[in-house]
Amino acid sequence: MKENELKETLIRENEEFRKLYEQHREYEKRIEELLARVGLSEEEEVEVKKLKKLKLKLKDKMQEIMLKEMEKRSGG
Numbered sequence: 239m240k241e242n243e244l245k246e247t248l249i250r251e252n253e254e255f256r257k258l259y260e261q262h263r264e265y266e267k268r269i270e271e272l273l274a275r276v277g278l279s280e281e282e283e284v285e286v287k288k289l290k291k292l293k294l295k296l297k298d299k300m301q302e303i304m305l306k307e308m309e310k311r312s313g314g
Contacts, residue, residue: 239311244304255303258296265293 239247248255269289272282 239308241304244307245300248300248303248307252303252307255300258300258303262293262296262300265289265296269293 245259249259250256269286272278272286272289275282278286
């Protein structure tokens with residue numbers, strides 16, 4: 239199973255993965271909103287950095303779930 243197919247399957251079938259994915263998308267959307275502005279305040283710059291770190295943690299957790307699922311599906 240390809241990575242994108244596995245991701246789509248997990249979004250449909252795994253509640254934890256789906257919640258992580260949705261939160262990741264929310265963080266991404268907020269980051270894009272902030273970066274679309276001209277001249278961020280210091281608070282907004284801190285928020286962007288914080289959101290990027292949180293988003294990365296979510297991505298790492300999703301990757302961990304995907305790896306476990308691939309191992310399970312391959313009999314490992």
